[in-house]
Amino acid sequence: MDNKRLGVIGGMGPKATSVFMDQVIEHTVADRDQDHIDMVVLNHATLPDRTTVILENAGERFLKAVERDLRLLEQAGADHIAIPCNTSHYFYDEMQAMTSIPIIHMVEETIKEIGRRFGSVRKVGVLATNGTLRSGVYRKVCDKYGLELQEPEESVQREIMNIIYNDIKRGRMISSEGLERIILDLVEQDGCDCVIIACTELSCIRLGEQAAEFSVDAMDVLVRKSIELSGKHYG
Incomplete structure (x- = not known):
């Protein structure tokens, strides 16, 4: 090529x-x-x-x-x-x-990657900005590929937005602990097969091995x- x-x-x-x-x-x-x-x-x-x-x-x-x-x-x-x-x-x-x-x-390629990596998947979580969630861009592509999309509950979404706008965009160094807990809760409590890291600011946080195992980062x-x-x- x-x-x-x-x-x-x-x-x-x-x-x-x-x-x-x-x-x-x-x-x-x-x-x-x-x-x-x-x-x-x-x-x-x-x-x-x-x-x-x-x-x-x-x-x-x-x-x-x-x-x-x-x-x-x-x-x-x-x-x-x-x-x-x-x-x-x-x-x-x-x-x-x-x-x-x-x-x-970026969005469609991420959903395709989920299929390649996890095979038959039923339900996926998504961590993103309010704008991304409100836009429905991930839901639209998930529907196209027959996947159920699970968005965080309201209190968790506020926490995600705080990490994005009050920490990362302001250049603050933060622990991965909070983000990892959110990912694992979506898997263990909400029954998600995997979780999409659908905000490039969140991609700046290096995840531990357990959370990374269940995550597909759209940036990657x-x-x-x-x-x-x-x-x-x-x-």
């Missing part, structure tokens, strides 16, 4: 984008600089908050801002585009209609797909 140039629309948030880039570099099988992937990264941190525009029914604000990024990636010769932000995929169809460059569908899935589409091997 020919080498392909990866375009990245980042900044949602900036820390998650840096984690994505680090993982692409770490997991690309390479012996020298020239074996790595050419990336054009737009760390557009001032993009409107995705949760806010979804909840306020103001998606045009986000789409108007991201359209310029898509044009820049076209001019830079990107062959495909990764957007390391789950919530933004609520606007996937609109964004794809703005460009001829294929955009990796996006990293693997980005590497493979760029003509490289994941390792």
